[in-house]
Amino acid sequence: MLERVKSVIQQEMSGAGLPFVGFCIALNLTVGQVTAGLKIPLYLDSVGTVLVAVLVGPWSAIITGATANTLAAVFGNPVMIFFIPVVAVIAGFTALIARLGWFRTWYLVILGGILQGVLAAVASAPISAYLFSGITLGGQDFLVLYFRSMGNSILESVFYQGLSSDPADKTITYGIVFILLKNLPFRLLSRFRGVTNVRQALSEPSHDDRHPN
């Protein structure tokens, strides 16, 4: 089993896949600089993971998210390391729906984002509740406290907090990745294994590919 996983990782990370994973780990950690520069109130800390899940594969996406969370712990947010299972869920689900072709149609992308948000809330609630009693040294802690003061249990409060923010965040992340991939030229995307997750092979070139000059 382990050898099989290693061989799949080796296949996924061949060619441009490996350096792209490195870039997407860095993107997860630095995209905040772009949103802060434009004064847009969004985190979007899983854009890189979603990009890798669609273009490279599920195992590479799990590695991207897990490494990004570990590095986030190194850079001063130690709690992130405990949310690696949530990243694995995000990566696995995204790779699955990408393989089903959901990233070719905008309304399926929105549906996928909402489902992903609910799934992320379900996956993160037990970690946040049982390991941290709902407090993870972030801004969302105040929302958890608000739900607790309404008489809910810790698990319920964390889950409601997740439900109130995750579906919107993940839908926006999916939307951004969808628009980005639609705008990228086919000749670049074709270097990745997951190009057929985004476009029908050779039948649906982008505007740039039809008019290269």
Add this chain to the structure above:
Amino acid sequence: MTIDTRTKGTLTLLLCVSAFTLPWTVGALLLLSTFLLPLLSSAFRPISDRSRRAFRRFSLYAAVLAGVLILLNSILLREGTALFTFLGIPLFDGGFLFGVKTATRLLLLSFSLLHFFLSTPIRIIASELQQTRIPPQIILSLLLALHFIDRLPARIERIFAAQEARGAPIRSSFFRRVKSFFTILTPLILTSISESIDRGIALELRGFHSGVRLLDAPPSTRSSVILSRAFLTLSLLLILWRIIRWVLL
């Protein structure tokens, strides 16, 4: 005695497990002891001025947030009796105790991880990971990520300046700023894909995918092997004890 990365890693694991398994009073004592670690051993001191500044910044942030959360828990969780009033608002002992317990656990966890990461260069962590037979692709992706983390901020700055010079509405209304998000992100991703393709070709030409060792790790001493095994065994025993207690009670 010199403490190597493996020993530091297993001690960090033991502290993290203790945060979840031992009573909060023991956790509070361990939290205080984590602040003594850099004084007792040079292996736990921050590796650079940047790390030192990050540690100071996080300590201040964690202290303020822990204080605010204890206060809010005391106000909002109306359990037990009122301890005292703060600006005319009653503070309850149930909420106060819950806040103190949670803050202690979280701070012990945070500071033990932070001490490990801020005192260990990523290159050493990567070489230790390589010794545990993790595929070299994962280790190289970690090293490449560090390279990109170093370069991306400057690249983003350049794209910002270029797009602003072309008239992109970077300082305009909210919706126009959202639109210009793509004018920043698209060139960033485009250049990075091109760079990834070039680097991928370079790696293949050098025979990377046929299996290579990226980094050489220093050999472990006998004392460090014994210490790290002891910390690991203690961590496992604590987890086991916690599970047994959970099943029996």
